[in-house]
Structure formats: C-alpha cells, structure tokens
Amino acid sequence: MQGQLLKEKGFLDIAPDPCLDLFAEISKLKKEKNAIVLAHYYQDPDIQDCADFIGDSLGLSQEASKTGASIIVFAGVHFMAETAKILSPEKKVLLPDLRAGCSLADSCSKEKFSAFIQDHPDHVVVSYINCSAEVKAMTDIVVTSSNAEKIVNSIPRNKKIIFAPDKHLGSWISKRTGREMLLWDGSCMVHELFSKEKILQIRDKNPDAKLIAHPECESSLLELADYIGSTTALLKYTEENSSTVFIVATESGILHQMQKKNPSKTFIPAPPSSNCACNDCPHMKLNTLEKVYTCLKYEQPEILLSEELIKKARTSIVRMLELS
Ligand code: 13P
Ligand code: SF4
DSSP states (O other): OHHHHHHHHSSOOOOOOTTSOHHHHHHHHHHHHTEEEEEETTSOHHHHHHOSEEEOHHHHHHHHHHOOOSEEEEESOHHHHHHHHHHOTTSEEEOSOTTOOOHHHHTSOHHHHHHHHHHSTTEEEEEESSSOHHHHHTOSEEEOTTTHHHHHHHSOTTSEEEEESBHHHHHHHHHHHTOOEEEOOBOOTTTTOBOHHHHHHHHHHOTTOEEEEOTTSOHHHHTTOSEEOOHHHHHHHHHHSOOSEEEEESOGGGHHHHHHHOTTSEEEEOOBSSSOOOOOOTTGGGOOHHHHHHHHHHTOSBOOOOHHHHHHHHHHHHHHHHHO
16 A cells, blocks of 8 residues: 555655644654654755754765664655665665656766767766766766865866766866866756846845855856855855845755854845746655655655665765765
8 A cells, every 4th residue: 555655656645643743753753763864955944953964965975874873764855865875775765755856867867878978988977966876876976066176176187077967067166176077968957047137136235145156056147156155055154254145046945044043144045037936946845844754654765776786876976975
C-alpha cells in the first residue's frame, strides 16, 4: 500500500492527524530513531525551524559526511539527498518528496554529458554539485558555489577545463579566476527570472540598499550586485555588513534565516520578471512539514543507489571536500 502510494506520487500521501503538534512529533521521532533533519536555506521556514542543521550545499554535504545519526531526512532536492547517500552509504537517507528535482541537474543528462566529455578529451571535468550521481561519476572534481573559485584556481593552468552544468556560475568563476572554461549550457529556472528593471526601481527608492546575488544569476544582474556568493556567504554578508536594507537575488527561503539573524534589518526579495510576486523554487517547495513528519515516521521515500554508482560518484565529491 505504502509502496504503491510512493510509486504513484513520489511521496507518502498520508495526511497526519491535524491535532498533532508536528514539531513535537518530529523531535520525538528524531530521538527514537537516532535521526537528523538536514535542511537547505530554500526550504519552508517551518522545515528550517525543525532542522538540526541548515546550510548551503557544501555545509550540508560536510554535515552528511560526518553525522553519527542512523537516519538522515534530507529537506532539500534530489541531488542533495543523493550526495548525502554517496557520502554516508551505510545510513538511511530519506527525501520527503522524491519529485523534488532541479532544473540545472535536469539540463545535464548522463548520455549527453558523456558524449560532451568524449568530444572534448584532455579536459579536467568540474561539475557543480547540482547534477545527478551519474554525472558526478563522470566528473573529476565536484564544486559548490562556495568553493568553485578556490577549486578551479587549484587546477594547473596548463589544463583545459569543462565546467557543467551551470553556465552562469561557470562564467562568473571564469571571470574571477581568469580561466577560460568550456561551459555546459544549463541554468537555474529560479535565478534566471529576476527583473533588472524592477530591481533598479527598488534601488532608486532605497538608495542605501545593498543588492546581494547568488552566482546562478545571469551576468547582467551580477554586474549590478554589491556582493555575490553562495547562500551561506550571502547570509554572513547580511550579518557583517552595516547596511540595514538588502535586496536579495536568490530563492526566497533564505530570507527566513536573514530575518532571524538580523531582526532589525529589512530584506526585500528581488522580484522576478513575471507577474508572480514570489521567487520560490518549485522543486524545493515540494517538501512540507507534513511530508517531513510522514517520511520520518514511515522511513520512506528512501534514496537508493547501487554500490557501483556510489563508488564511482564518490571520488569527485570526496576530492571536493578535501579541497574545501
Ligand atoms: P548553495 O546553497 O550551495 O549556494 O546553492 C544554491 C542552490 O541553488 C541550491 O540548489
Ligand atoms: Fe535547482 Fe535552482 Fe531550485 Fe536550486 S533553486 S534546486 S538550482 S532549480
């Protein structure tokens, strides 16, 4: 019955009793099962508030590799939970909704990527962590937005580099390092949507505001930014910078931690070009507090990978952790 539900929907569609205090229940289950909840900054505030660790892709991978827990509930998207499983194969890794994918990871199929690599031999293959385990298995070094510059700089200058799958992060790293790189043509559906015109209008009204942006944004937006960095770096900047108003060009979930850590500061989400007022990642937002609860209670959906794939994909991730 549960297996059938999972197959059809990608998550356990079992509504918890509405009388339950889900925060208390999740906390009880975590203790009983020696489980932890790892959450990305783009998750709903409720999920962030029940997490044991909230972080960017690098922080979450580091945490997954060293936790003593037996079960990891990964409140994030599929490639993140897969990375946790690759780093901790002996643990049970759960993803509240298996459909939580990523437009960047989806842009880079293993078949096309394999052909691309074969067409360009003699290149060091650097892949952004936002890719499938199969792509990681074809990669020399995985990077995240917080360590890509350092890792690319560590590659000998006489080596040619393939950078996949995010062309915007790739071109920003290329400018920062002065390294020409062969870029895969992928992008994030959320970070490409911001409207420069609307951002400039907000800036006109708030001349002291700092525009902060994730490097997955287009270069024309990054050129306007006062600060560019991974989600953790952006959060740190809002704590350390003396400005009191920030225009935030990344997924809106991060505003929860920014506001929590800086209660007296104002955070304005950068608006997208569409009429929609939000800049939510539809994949990240498939996870809900209810799904976190049911997935921990029934220990499903679980991330399952073959031993062979784990072995092949692990090397490029471990190399990244060593270089971070
Ligand atoms: P970081 O949290 O590593 O900056 O990544 C952002 C992102 O888009 C994750 O999908
Ligand atoms: Fe992927 Fe973009 Fe969503 Fe991050 S925000 S998971 S890069 S689609």
